Amino acid sequence: MKELGDFTVERLQAFIDKPLDNGFTRDEQMELVRIALAAKTAEPVGSFHIYEGQVDGTTDYVKDGEWPIDTGELLVYAAPVLNSPVIPDGWKLVPVEPTESMVIDGFESEAWDALGDAVLDKKGWPYSCRESAECVTGIFKAMLAASPTAPTTEKQDGEKA
Secondary structure, eight states, rough: OOOOOGGGGHHHHHHHHHHTTTSOOOOHHHHHHHHHHHHHTTTTEEEEEBBBBBBBBTTOBBBBBBOSOSSSSEEEEOOOOOOOOOOOOOOOOSSSOOHHHHHHHHSSSSHHHHHHHHHHHTTTTOOHHHHHHHHHHHHHHHHHHHHOOOOBOOTSSOBBO
16 A cells, blocks of 8 residues: 555656656556545644734644735645555455354254364365365355444534545
């Protein structure tokens, strides 16, 4: 996953100068669009009310000793969260370690039951590699179906970020 800082000024300028032949991969181009969209949809987290160049509070937003406006409202933005992964169709974000629910659903799947029955009937491992793969795939699908959705961050007012 690339962050904006991973793109050099020179590479970004090359993209502008030669949009069809710039050395960017399709994934990098999509990442730049995602970063631009996040910036375009960012919501302000606060503001400073400025009157005749004066404000009570911080001077963090002063550039070259001057406020960017004389009178009005200066909106303050947090950096947008840009490290959210892009999940391709047919893929799912799952926890690194299976949850208890995932493990239980795997054990309670029809594929697990079929495997257990076959092992008992044959008094040993009854399957070829291909048949074993099909059985494990069934268990895996049951576990995926039970996997939780990715956690979300909560804003202070209870909205999802």
